Amino acid sequence: MNPLDWILLAIRWGHALGAVAWVGGGIFYLMVWRPVNRRAPAAAETSRIMGIEYRGLVNTAISVLLLTGVILSVARLTEDNITLAYVAVLVVKIALACYMFYIVRFLNPRSYPEDLPSGSGWLGKVRSSLTGTTSVLIIGLVVFGLADVLSALFETSLD
Numbered sequence: 001m002n003p004l005d006w007i008l009l010a011i012r013w014g015h016a017l018g019a020v021a022w023v024g025g026g027i028f029y030l031m032v033w034r035p036v037n038r039r040a041p042a043a044a045e046t047s048r049i050m051g052i053e054y055r056g057l058v059n060t061a062i063s064v065l066l067l068t069g070v071i072l073s074v075a076r077l078t079e080d081n082i083t084l085a086y087v088a089v090l091v092v093k094i095a096l097a098c099y100m101f102y103i104v105r106f107l108n109p110r111s112y113p114e115d116l117p118s119g120s121g122w123l124g125k126v127r128s129s130l131t132g133t134t135s136v137l138i139i140g141l142v143v144f145g146l147a148d149v150l151s152a153l154f155e156t157s158l159d
């Protein structure tokens with residue numbers, strides 16, 4: 001391996017850590033912390049503070065994912081063997097990741113998105129189901145899976 005390969009390996013490691021911190025944190029938040037907190041005294045206040053703290057972690061993860069993601073994309077897209085299928089899946093992955101960034105950074109500027117009570121009418125219901133904590137996690141799990149698809153497509157294109 002040449003020095004550039006080692007640098008790319010470190011960048012891939014940083015990208016994977018950012019993804020694990022956000023998506024893994026989301027699984028813990030929804031499946032462990034929130035049910036426990038609902039039974040605790042002053043649940044609303046702890047939930048508010050937790051949202052602010054978790055948001056700090058997610059903000060760091062977003063910066064790391066964006067920076068390392070752009071470098072990984074440039075590294076992959078400049079390889080000779082890259083296929084149209086790879087580019088298509090990468091575009092979908094980036095679009096979904098950007099939607100996650102948008103929900104956290106612009107729709108919920110102060111805290112981590114809580115699942116909002118369903119809005120009135122079908123439009124309100126669709127809106128709250130597409131922008132809450134659970135939807136961010138589900139999209140994150142899809143993005144995680146697409147990263148595996150990308151890796152498989154790249155390896156197949158080497159054959």
Ligand code: HEM
Nearest residue numbers: 016019065066069070072073094097143144147150151154
């Ligand atoms: C929510 C945001 C994101 C998540 C959860 C995520 C997750 C992942 C994971 C788990 C990997 C595999 C890392 C490994 O090899 O161990 C990966 C690879 C990759 N990601 Fe992301 N990512 C996100 C955002 C982005 C963004 C914004 C970009 C581009 C601007 C990007 C571009 C890439 C590329 C090019 C790879 C390499 C795929 C390959 O193996 O060919 N990712 N991502």
